[in-house]
Amino acid sequence: MKTIIVFAIVVTMSIVSAFSQDISGDWNGEAKRGEKLITFVFKIEKENSKYSSTMSVPTFRVSGIKPSTTTFIDGKLIIDGSNVGMNYKGIFNKESQQFEGTYKEGGLEMTLNLKKGAIKIEDLRRPQEPVKPYPYYEEDVVFKNIEAKVSLAGTLTLPNKNEKFPVVILISGSGPQDRDESFMGHKPFLVLADHLTKQGIGVLRFDDRGHGESTGDFGNATTEDFSKDVLSAITYLKTRNDVDIKNIGLIGHSEGGIIAPLVANNSKDVAFMVLLASTGISGTELSVMQSKTLRQFPVKDEIAYEKNTRKAIAIVTSNKSDLEIKNELTTHYNAFIKPILTSLNVPEEKINLFIESQLKTSLKPWSRYFLQYNPADEIEKLQMPVLSLNGSKDTQVNAKINQEGIRKALIKGGNKDYEIIELENLNHFFQECETGNMDEYRKIEQTFSPTALKEISNWIFKRIDVN
Known part of the structure; x- marks a missing residue:
């Protein structure tokens, strides 16, 4: 998720009365998190x-x-974005001509006032991002997941329009993502697509359902649902006469790396696969690991903390009703999390907000599916060529533990063509880094390590079937 901006306009009293009936248009404002100002823009429409x-x-x-x-x-x-993990509530102040309110995202709460009007957005392009006109063919496309009644909008790039080319589908990580997998001021899928297309490999990338120009409900979708969106992308590519349908591949990043095996095992048209920062262990084990490595507060007893984390997961993945799970989980969090945060002098209001956020996340269909899903079960079935790349400084998905899970699954399944590489000094997004910590992503100018880009394209070219 991400944030938006501020601007002031002069509004006459005649317009003030109109606001009571229609607030259509652009509204913008700035919220402060620490020392950083985050700009938000809401485009409000009425129909x-x-x-x-x-x-x-x-x-x-x-x-x-x-x-x-x-x-x-x-x-x-009230802007209810529970489907994407955010919420805004504001009251219109006639004197200041703005909505004065609060923006919430996860356990974060910020004051955000919104004023009417468009703003000029500064070009924050990173050095590796391509500039138009591109030296290759680009087309905006739309295809449908008929079963889910979802339209998916994306971009197809090809070396040129006059031949057939191998094409890879890029599959984004967790959370609502646009076709460029935009994050922290970077567009890694744009950079990856540009590199591959210049090397002679076509690329299809698309906005997640319910995000960008794609339709559908992201908030109630699971990893399996996203895999069906990718299957629809394969079906679409097979309708085109400029795609070499014998050489359709998948490149999945993070969660995309556990979606890809699901797709391949439900399709006869996947020729090869690249897993980027993918996990090779169950969602439960990954969540337990991340609860300790990504936790933003200390605990006195790590063994007890892990035990309580596993208990929370057991509650979430039980066969009880949603109401029973919510009640049981609320009781557990109040007995488990609340004392820890209270001992750290966290205000009760913020503790309650944190627990509320944890409850909402835990009860989502995605969470319940993910915690019970083990990608190794699907990776074991893969018989096409597989490349797994992880960064040695990835703090979100530990390279050694997860690649060992991937390796064991491929060996158990008898896969004869796979390569597993840990790339030194790269983080979860394959940036060259110092620490690999999440707060470092935005500070790094590089979007995607050239070393990683070359590993991907060189490996694909060795596996393309040109017969």
């Missing part, structure tokens, strides 16, 4: 007396976020 909004966060170069509902009643604006 048949109902409002909808699209959120952008220019600070992080993120756009196309579609909150599920937007309401404006008696001067109160």
Whole structure:
């Protein structure tokens, strides 16, 4: 997820009265997190007396976020983005001509005031990003997941329009992602697509369902649902006469790396696969590991903390009703998390907000599916060529532990053509880095290590069937 901006405009009293009936247009504001100002922009539209909004966060170069509902009643604006993990509530102040309110995302809460008007967005392009006109063919495309009634919008790039080319489908990581997998001011899928296309390999990348220009509900989708969106992408590519359908491959990053095996095992048309920072252990084990390595607060007893984390997961993955799980999980978090945060002098209001966020995340269909899914079970079935790349300084997905899981699964399944490489000094997004910590991503100018880019393209060319 990401954030948005601020600007002031002069509004006459005649317009003030109109706001009580129609707030359509652009609204922008800045929220402060630590020392950093984050700019937000909401484009609010009205159709048949109902409002909808699209959120952008220019600070992080993120756009196309579609909150599920937007309401404006008696001067109160509520933008409910529970489908994408955010919420905004504001009350219109006639004197200052702005909505004054609070933006929430996960356990984060920030004051955010919104004023009407468009703003000029600074070009924050990173050095590796290509500049148009590109030396290759580019086409905006739309294809459908008919079963889910979802339209998926993306971009297809080909070396030229006059031949048939091998094509890879890029599969993004967790959270709502656009076709460029935009994050922290970077566009790794844009850089990867540019590199591969220049090398002679076509690329299809697309906005996740419910995000950007794609339709559908992201918030209630699971890893399996996303795999069916990729299957629809394969079906679409097979309709084109400029795609070499014998050489359709998958490149999955992070969660995309566990989606890819699901796709391949439900299709006869995947020729090869590249796993980038993929996991090779169950969702439960990964979550337990991340609960310790990515935790932002200390604990006195790590053994007890892990035991309680596993208990929370057991509650979430039980066969009980949603209400029973919510009640049991609330009781558990209050007995487990609350005392830890209280001992660290965290205000009760923030503790309750944190627990509320944990509950919402835990009860999502995606979480329940992910915790019970072990990608090794699907990787074991793969009989096509597989390349696994992980960075040695990846703090989100430990390279050694996860690559060992991938290796064991491939060996157990009898795969004869695989390569597993740990790339030195690269983080979760394959940037050359110092620590690999998540707060470092934005500070690094490099988007994608040239070493990693070459490993990917060189490996693919060795596996392409040209017969």
